Amino acid sequence: MSPAFDELVQRLKALPGLGIRSAERIALHLLVQKPEDVLPLQEAITKAAEKLHRCPICGNLAEGDCCSICADSNRDPHLLCVVENVPDLLAIERSSAYRGRYHVLHGKLSPLHDVGPEELNLGNFTARLEEEKIREIILAVSNDIEGEATCHYLTENLIPREVTVSRIGFGLPSGAGVVFADATTLKSALEARRPMS
Ligand SMILES: [Zn+2]
Structure with a gap:
């Protein structure tokens, strides 16, 4: 035209x-x-x-020094949910099934697309676990090979053994992302999280 x-x-x-x-x-x-x-x-x-900019603590979108979730003192400070991106975080928030804080990776490991750990928002991850005395981590990443690789990397390399780690899985269709699940599916997926072996 x-x-x-x-x-x-x-x-x-x-x-x-x-x-x-x-x-x-x-x-x-x-x-x-x-x-x-x-x-x-x-x-x-x-x-x-x-x-708006990235929250320096969790990677969510923030307007001030940190995002509204990191600033919310009513949240469980020792519970952390790891998600791939901000839309996934918003989807879990809409389910109202989770009251901890988040860590947004801004991607997932993908050797095919040249995405390694350095490309993910992991710079402060280990320090966070220590400083915030994180006791439990829920891995809410996609139910696919890349999501599996990401969970494996985190549990093998970055998360101390004493932290309880679980992964949502039940209820999410294979190959689909967290953002596409409806609130009920996400609620059951969170409730039916299983320990990482
Ligand atoms: Zn934040």
């Missing part, structure tokens, strides 16, 4: 879950049907990008 329009569509298409048709539809909606929507949306994206 035009180079500017094509660029916008390409940028939208790069977002998760959007194919070429959805990207075109959103671009047309913004530019043709509701041009007045463009500026507030643009401002909201810029503002969020400026204000």
Whole structure:
């Protein structure tokens, strides 16, 4: 249609879950049907990008020194749930089945895609376990080979033996991520977590 329009569509298409048709539809909606929507949306994206950053403790999104979950004194300080990314954390929060804190890896080990432990948010992980006197860890990562490798790496290399480690598994479809599970499935998956062998 035009180079500017094509660029916008390409940028939208790069977002998760959007194919070429959805990207075109959103671009047309913004530019043709509701041009007045463009500026507030643009401002909201810029503002969020400026204000939000990674929580230095857990890797969640934060607006202040740390995220609202790390700052919440009502949470069990000795219970930690390890997740792959922020949408997974939000999905578990929506289940209301968990009241500890989180550690967001921002990925999972994948030799095929050149993702090693250095690429994950693990720089402060060991120090956290010690400083926060973590007694129990729930590994809420995907039920696939990469998720399995990630759990294995953490339990073999970074988590001390005296910490109780379990992994959610029951109820999650094979090959699917935590974010795709509904609240009931996630609740049962958390309740039916099993010890790591
Ligand atoms: Zn945090």
